Amino acid sequence: MRKITIPAEDFDLETTMTCGQTFCWHRTEGELYGEGESEFYTFRNGEPLIVRQKGNELHAETTLDPDEVKQALGLHHDLEDVFSQFPEDQRLDKAREELWGLRIIQDEFFPCLISYLCSPQMRIPRIKKMHNDMAREFGEIQTRGVELLRFPTQEELSEASEDEFRELGIGYRAKYIVETLDILQDGFDHSELDSMKYEDAREHMKNLYGVGDKVADCVLLFSKNFHQAYPLDTWALQAVEKHYPEHHSDDYSEASKNLRNHFGEYSGYAQEYIFHAARKGIIEV
DNA sequence: CCCCAGGCACCTC
DNA sequence: GAGGTGCATGGG
Numbered sequence: 001m002r003k004i005t006i007p008a009e010d011f012d013l014e015t016t017m018t019c020g021q022t023f024c025w026h027r028t029e030g031e032l033y034g035e036g037e038s039e040f041y042t043f044r045n046g047e048p049l050i051v052r053q054k055g056n057e058l059h060a061e062t063t064l065d066p067d068e069v070k071q072a073l074g075l076h077h078d079l080e081d082v083f084s085q086f087p088e089d090q091r092l093d094k095a096r097e098e099l100w101g102l103r104i105i106q107d108e109f110f111p112c113l114i115s116y117l118c119s120p121q122m123r124i125p126r127i128k129k130m131h132n133d134m135a136r137e138f139g140e141i142q143t144r145g146v147e148l149l150r151f152p153t154q155e156e157l158s159e160a161s162e163d164e165f166r167e168l169g170i171g172y173r174a175k176y177i178v179e180t181l182d183i184l185q186d187g188f189d190h191s192e193l194d195s196m197k198y199e200d201a202r203e204h205m206k207n208l209y210g211v212g213d214k215v216a217d218c219v220l221l222f223s224k225n226f227h228q229a230y231p232l233d234t235w236a237l238q239a240v241e242k243h244y245p246e247h248h249s250d251d252y253s254e255a256s257k258n259l260r261n262h263f264g265e266y267s268g269y270a271q272e273y274i275f276h277a278a279r280k281g282i283i284e285v
Numbered sequence: 286c287c288c289c290a291g292g293c294a295c296c297t298c
Numbered sequence: 299g300a301g302g303t304g305c306a307t308g309g310g
Binding site for chain 1: 304305306307308309
């Protein structure tokens with residue numbers, strides 16, 4: 001572990017952490033989606049990464065290289081360039097004004113996948129609770145001045161039974177986790193996704209049990225750098241139906257394609273700004 | 286008490 | 299492939 005400082009222009013750590021995209025980051029003190037210290041941590045390769053923002057600098061404690069830290073927080077994108085690729089859009093302008101600095105994080109594939117397997121028919125704070133409970137129950141609590149929750153590895157989580165997941169309140173999604181762990185064990189190699197075209201990657205993800213279009217898009221966007229992905233949950237679909245009716249469709253693939261054609265290569269950023277703005281009431285749905 | 290939540294699998298037809 | 303259903307659990 002060493003302390004490094006990284007330039008962080010056009011970056012808002014607090015918003016990036018609390019906009020509902022990640023379940024893999026934590027506050028060192030307090031709840032992620034609640035009040036608390038503006039210092040955050042996650043784990044990479046089993047080692048903690050702790051970050052705090054001071055103005056246009058990011059202070060990190062980590063074993064990682066600066067570039068890997070930047071990648072983890074979405075700092076490898078040029079945010080001005082991202083927005084310059086969107087078409088003229090009043091709602092997006094408003095969201096941009098309020099949320100400027102929100103980045104799309106890149107979490108580790110495995111914990112990201114398991115968390116989003118828990119997401120169907122569930123509110124965001126409860127998904128976070130499930131993630132934390134799994135970390136406490138099957139992962140590890142490291143003590144480094146404060147207690148740090150490490151999410152279990154694939155091997156560690158495979159030890160758990162469906163009943164044990166149900167005891168954590170995960171409900172019918174417990175089966176998604178158990179079955180998906182089997183498929184991963186049988187040789188599903190997520191690194192193959194990296195060289196796939198976006199639509200092929202989404203189809204490939206759906207080979208995992210409990211992974212449909214929406215969960216696939218979230219995992220690809222938040223852990224695999226597929227920033228074209230425009231996750232269409234009930235909110236997003238409502239927003240599309242109301243504000244972009246010409247792009248709306250009841251068919252997921254169709255709506256997804258329309259939106260990617262409209263917003264371009266960084267559609268995922270548009271989705272995230274619109275989603276968070278809608279959630280915060282900055283723009284109406 | 287009812288309603289619903291960052292959907293999904295599974296069953297018909 | 300389109301359309302309808304059941305699903306665990308907790309909070310409003």
